Amino acid sequence: MIVIVLAQIMMIFNVSTLQVSMDAIAGSLSTAATTLGTAIVTYALVVAALILPGARVAQLIGSRRVFRASVGLFGIAMIVMAASFDETMMIVAQVLAGMGAAMLVPTLVVLVADNYQGHQQAKALGWLGAAPAMGIVLAFLLAGTLTGWVGWRAMFGLLALLALALLKFSDKLSAARRPSHVDIDWVGAGLAGVGVVLISLGTSNLASWGTLLARPDAPFAILDISPAPLMVVIGVFLLQAFISWSRRRRSQGADSLVALEVVAGTAERAALLSIFIVSALASAITFLIPLYIQVVQGRGSFETALSVIPFSVASFIAAITVVRLKSYLSPAHIGRYSFLLVTVGLALLGATIRNDWSHSMVIFGMAVAGFGEGALVTLLFNVLVTSSPRELAADVGSVRGVTNNLATAVGTAMATALLIGLLDRSVHFELVHNSSLPDEVTAQVDLDSIAFVSNSRLERALADTSATSEEIAEAVRINTDARLLALKATFFALAGCALLAFFPAGALPGYIRDPAKHGAANIKDEPHSTASSPA
Template sequence: MKTRPGREAATDQEGTTSWLPLVVVVLTQIQASFAVNALTVSMQGITSDLDTPATTVGTAITAGTFAMAAFILLGAQLGAKFGSMRILRIALVIHGAAMAGVALSVSPVMLFAAQALSGAVIALIAPALVVVIAANFSGQQQARAIGYLAAAIPAAGVLALLLAGSFASTIGWRYSFALVVALAVVNFLLALRLAPVAPQTGMTIDWTGAGLAAATVILLSFGFSGLNSWGVVIATPSAPFSVLGLSPALVLIVLGAVFGQSFFAWLRKRKAEGAPQLFDLEVLKSASERATTVCMACMLFVGTAANFLIPLYIQVVQGRTGFQTSIAIIPYTISIFIASTAVAGLYTRFPPRTIARAAFVVVAAALILLAFTIRNDWSQFLVVVGLVTLGLGQGAIVALVFNTLLSAAPKRLAGDVGAWRGLVHNISGSIGIAVASVFAVTALSALVNANLVDNETIPPSLKAQVDLDEVNFITNDQLEDVLGATDATEAQVAEAVRINEESRLRALNLSLLGLAGIALLAVVPAGRLPSWLPGDIPPTVTAGSPGTEPAAAQA
């Protein structure tokens, strides 16, 4: 049998090694993910303790996320040059110190700096974790290890909801980050027992490529994040600046796209010259690998957007507290964890493209079910079923596409695969939240204005007292406070509340249906994934043929 040139053939034999490397990988991923989730859950305590608005905490979270996304490709290069295990150990120490800085923060500036450092260090950790898996596991062991790595993220979310939520309401929010420091110490001691990964000491880091990548990520992230508040096309009054009246969000997105094209052009130029590259395009060489990336981006876009809309539904439509929201979404989070770990059992029975197609259909069906069943009663059985089903499909896809991409690449590119996964995860997530927010708010504004046309209860004089150009998701109490500053009567307030309730619920319905449509469209690129079972080598493989990369080959 022949394999595609430059690829390592899969074998029918599967090595069995100690699971200690996986323990380190999973605990380290929990350490990184728990820290971010704990910051979100602890928002109320931080704002009161540091005497700062909630937006400061949001800025700190954003700073960490952007720092990680901007430098993750560089992180993979540093791991390759100096040894991924050495980089991982150093990163664990620095991340622990950053979390100590969060726990001991006495000002918003200190919190911001510590979280930004945390994000930059995670850019070193994420690629190293993938290299550890590739260096220690193969075959089904590797598939299960990837599933556990993917499952560690929702597991950390559940732990943060329970532990950080409890700490924030009892002994104090700082203890959550003290716990992360303790976990960093444990992970560092365990990492000392792992075998080193040989460094590529002769490699040269592509600093120009690193600069282009960082600029691309930062421009796109800030651009998409500002769509809702700065305007999609025309700049709003809250925009920090405008270019000929255009929204700075649009300008930043266009610049980000230009820098992104420049980044890939630079990589192709360096490859043609035989010079070192920041990111090896061989990871995306075939149609199958590019389709796998598209599937990953689609699922992370849909999943992150749903994670934004679901809390919006619980807190705004139902009026529940943040902690009640955390408890309510635990079944959804647990279902992601279960699917991420269990999907490896399907690899020996179904080809990747079949699993991916079925999972996207499951995700779409779950979103459609939610769109037609959500009301004001969270305990409704079908809503819970829809959330659990969504989590199962989402967890299966994320673990599957990551395994497919890693297994298709040579072992030397494991760090690049890990960095690419982290980059796609953060950019797709940022875009998912931004687009879902813009779509939902736009739908809400259109529905509210449609309900006000020819409304006999609410006269034009009352409409003139309310800024209908700034419609957003607000609770009934907030709406009543706004109308309290007008001359609205009780009947008019009641009518406005009715319109608000119906419009925001319908806007969320439409948003969920839109996400379902994206999930169904993703079935098309899912058909480009490998069409044969893991461990098999295609009988005839030609270079450049779509769908010919091993889905569980030894990396």
């Protein structure tokens, strides 16, 4: 299990190191900090495009062989990253890392299914689900420390050594028997891959390119329409075409890229929907909190790492302990209670967040939301894995991976759109009703692209205008108030989204598992005892 968890953490470290060492890497490679964002997006898109065929590759040549190949490829990517001397080499490294991760994500689920059964499997899935939360905290702290003391290349060098160690200890993993025949559906792979990439790109750029009409930052426009919503629509269309194509292949007796049986039942679809919702909410939280720390408080990367600890630690604790509750509560009940915890945590953040992150209620709100999120991660993962035969574990892993990837893009985009939209409305309202700022001053500021910026950056921008010191001070006050209001309203909106997931979570299985029977289902006093009857 240590080998499997460390492989999951290795992937988390790569992206987290890019995030926490952004300024240092940009300076060393003589490139803009935004190029690091391009590298992260490139990695995510490669994973999104290749994760579904990656599951079939695991079945084709065996999970242990794929584990070794993907870890080896990831290790090579880390060596290339550590030796990078320009932005092109960095992008190549992230493409290689994305290819390795796309095969590794579903393979880890297969390895858990092959090496563990019953209650041990549930615990193993809990550790695998908790690994990202633990990895984020460790990555931010370790990468931040190494970047300051030794340099950012040292962290990627350590990841290459970790990959080498995982290769050495991979002999401990049991190799499952491969199916007699595996056919990779390349047409389905193309439809799904392009569809997922378009949805991810479109949702990630809704705020900057425009939610409907094209903004100045949009790369192109079609009849003044932003490309972002068009990408989302085309992406959804391609995913629907992929599902239709897969059903057609199955009806003809051919293999589909993904076994649709893993989401055939009501409980499985409820689990997948819940995974999407909680992953989107988690990505929104982990986007907003660092933004709040860096922009509102002007803190550095190390303080930013500390700020996410309450959420991540609570998520980790819940992920590895929620398995014990399955002997007393049904997945439907645990899912509903967990979504309520996320709702309460987000509402607390919206009600208590101020200009001081260390406020006890803010920390408590993050911990409550993190506990609910961590419980859901393990619970929903368990529902999907235990509802499908062992031979479909790769399909479960790939479907979960694609869902997480899409949810991350949607959650970040949703948080950004809410934040910028509320900030824009608040600033314009203040300017209309505020006589302290004359029209000649506001005319010198670009109000068509309101951004979430720090007070110091705003002061520097206004210093080049005709604004007096009093007018600059008033503009800073407006920015401070509008920024905080937008943050609070965004957290309340996210709390509402979490609450709306309460009833869909009732469609999760209504049974309680008897630990004495090692995972066999028992129906015990459940008013909604069938998975197909949402409560």
